Amino acid sequence: MCGIAGAIELDGRPLPPGLLSAMADSLLHRGPDDQGLFEAPGIGLVNRRLAIIDIAGGHQPFVSDDGRIAVVQNGEIYNHIELAAELAGTPFACRSGSDTEVLLRLYEQACAAGGDPLGFVSRLNGMFAVAIHDGHSGITWLLRDRLGVKPLFMAEHQGRLLFGSEIKALLQAGVPRQLDAEALDLLLTFNYVPPPRTLFAGISHLLPGHWARIEGGRLSTHCWWQLTDAAGGAGDGINAGADVEDWQARFLTTLDDAVRLRLRSDAPFGAFLSGGVDSSTVVGLMARHRVEPVRTYAIGFEEAAYDERPFAAAAAARFGAHHTSERVDADMLALWPQAVWHCDQPHGDVSFMPTYRVAELAARSVKMVLTGDGGDELFAGYDKYKTFFGGDGGPTSPVQDLSEQQFRRSYGQTLSVFSSQERAALYGASSPLGQLQPIEPEQALAPLWEQLSHLDRLNQALAIDVLWLLPGNNLVKPDRMGMAVSLEARTPFLDVRMVELAFAMPGALKLQGGESKWIFKRAVEPLIGRELAYRRKQMFTVPVGEWFRGRLGPQVQEWLLGERTRARGLFNPAMVSKLLEQHISGTANRTRELRLLIAIELWARIFLDSLEWPPVKLAAWD
Numbered sequence: 001m002c003g004i005a006g007a008i009e010l011d012g013r014p015l016p017p018g019l020l021s022a023m024a025d026s027l028l029h030r031g032p033d034d035q036g037l038f039e040a041p042g043i044g045l046v047n048r049r050l051a052i053i054d055i056a057g058g059h060q061p062f063v064s065d066d067g068r069i070a071v072v073q074n075g076e077i078y079n080h081i082e083l084a085a086e087l088a089g090t091p092f093a094c095r096s097g098s099d100t101e102v103l104l105r106l107y108e109q110a111c112a113a114g115g116d117p118l119g120f121v122s123r124l125n126g127m128f129a130v131a132i133h134d135g136h137s138g139i140t141w142l143l144r145d146r147l148g149v150k151p152l153f154m155a156e157h158q159g160r161l162l163f164g165s166e167i168k169a170l171l172q173a174g175v176p177r178q179l180d181a182e183a184l185d186l187l188l189t190f191n192y193v194p195p196p197r198t199l200f201a202g203i204s205h206l207l208p209g210h211w212a213r214i215e216g217g218r219l220s221t222h223c224w225w226q227l228t229d230a231a232g233g234a235g236d237g238i239n240a241g242a243d244v245e246d247w248q249a250r251f252l253t254t255l256d257d258a259v260r261l262r263l264r265s266d267a268p269f270g271a272f273l274s275g276g277v278d279s280s281t282v283v284g285l286m287a288r289h290r291v292e293p294v295r296t297y298a299i300g301f302e303e304a305a306y307d308e309r310p311f312a313a314a315a316a317a318r319f320g321a322h323h324t325s326e327r328v329d330a331d332m333l334a335l336w337p338q339a340v341w342h343c344d345q346p347h348g349d350v351s352f353m354p355t356y357r358v359a360e361l362a363a364r365s366v367k368m369v370l371t372g373d374g375g376d377e378l379f380a381g382y383d384k385y386k387t388f389f390g391g392d393g394g395p396t397s398p399v400q401d402l403s404e405q406q407f408r409r410s411y412g413q414t415l416s417v418f419s420s421q422e423r424a425a426l427y428g429a430s431s432p433l434g435q436l437q438p439i440e441p442e443q444a445l446a447p448l449w450e451q452l453s454h455l456d457r458l459n460q461a462l463a464i465d466v467l468w469l470l471p472g473n474n475l476v477k478p479d480r481m482g483m484a485v486s487l488e489a490r491t492p493f494l495d496v497r498m499v500e501l502a503f504a505m506p507g508a509l510k511l512q513g514g515e516s517k518w519i520f521k522r523a524v525e526p527l528i529g530r531e532l533a534y535r536r537k538q539m540f541t542v543p544v545g546e547w548f549r550g551r552l553g554p555q556v557q558e559w560l561l562g563e564r565t566r567a568r569g570l571f572n573p574a575m576v577s578k579l580l581e582q583h584i585s586g587t588a589n590r591t592r593e594l595r596l597l598i599a600i601e602l603w604a605r606i607f608l609d610s611l612e613w614p615p616v617k618l619a620a621w622d
Contacts (some may be wrong), residue, residue: 003031004131006164007161008160012041020044031050032050034051052267053266062100073128080264087105099126121211129145129150141211143224144211148471149475153165153167154204154219167345180198184600227499228454262370262490272297273315274308274311275308275312276372278381279312280318283315294322296322309325340606342480342483342484349473350542351477355540368489370491379519426576457507463503548584556594564609565601
């Protein structure tokens, strides 16, 4: 696990001295153990390393013997041992135990064979953002994993292509801090900015499952993996007509091996454990493969409705885990600016803050954790799916009677924070948003819907969340909050084999009779017990909506309607006042809307004003 960054002069001129070091310094929290640089005429790569695999021999960049090919990686290749074994006895045998060296050797082998130099990428099981510079061909490649577990951002500025694991590395390299008004409209719609856009004009994601090629001053991108291809079948004989027992067995076998691969570490590791079905299952499977007790971590709050510690303790006891639990003050709003700074963009999801606290707890004793992220999006774990589909993902769901257009419009509206009418009222006439025509959710999602039309409707809805919600928000959380305290998060549910299995599976097996994760819970009940398998889902969050009506009222007023906010002129103060009044009076619950508007203002103060925690000190580069 690391942070990577780089710069390419598109006209071949030398890089400014100190540019790469400045970019690396902005990523120190992602990799405090080591720093490595590679420079060639007109190009530089940098790595900040959190040492987990081959601690002594895994220094990056990995460079070919002739010094012409260099590789840096952020992430982990979980099947690197098997891939290295295939290279043994060839001219491309690995000389270390590093998974990043495996990437270099596979690339060298592919080039020597004269085939597709990136043909090996489809064989990688992992989370990764990779940069490969090939001095022989003059090509630089950027690669991103299938689901976007690891981030990678790009920008072109003053004839220079810049990339990095976090946006702040690009800002440090001189990219202007300018608001993208259309991205802000999408943020107000979906609660996060859907990739490839970011809230910064000119800065974009390299999309999940894509590579970028930079050659001769030109950049092109290509999709090397897409969910619609994977959704055609589970790949080893199981099909939609298989019986329930077959699906259950395949689910457990696949997840068990995904967990096994993610236990490969040369540094201490553990797991986040809430006592929910996802994290309990992961810990139960970890215990199968461990002689020593699994180290587990949980936080809780004094408010019983938000405190999952009793469930976490029960799961830990069941599996003989070495459990660390801590009660924290739920009033963690002081962390909000810090979370925004680490995320680089605002998110209306306040669970980033408790995620930071549990990561902070785990980082006292381990460098890596396994998490349950992805289970809800693959197997219909959120209540919104039950609400929308009437508790049944199969042919008896009332949603099946909707036309295609009605289905897409209706589901899109369930994803919205502000409707198009509310956004139009929110945008002030003098605001940068004033001339925007607010987009409807189904318009924004239209290209995805067309790709997914062959899936049943529940799986279409789940695929939307896998393709947008995961890389746009839910995977940002474990990556950024973990990396904030130099902790790696691994996600067994997002093993490519699990994803392929999930989208070969009929939606009716995921949501049935009002029970979410129906097949999932049946499969894991013998492992984790009925109480944990079927306990009511509890969101990992803090009760900010209640605080807005009470002691946080003055602070909310300052954030939303203070002098600095009004001077910024993004939003119509009358509309903001109306939302706040409705919430405080109890005539409407406006928690989602208010916390998103607050997050946007905090982001603007940190990144546009550079006045709030921490000040963003930027250098100037020619």
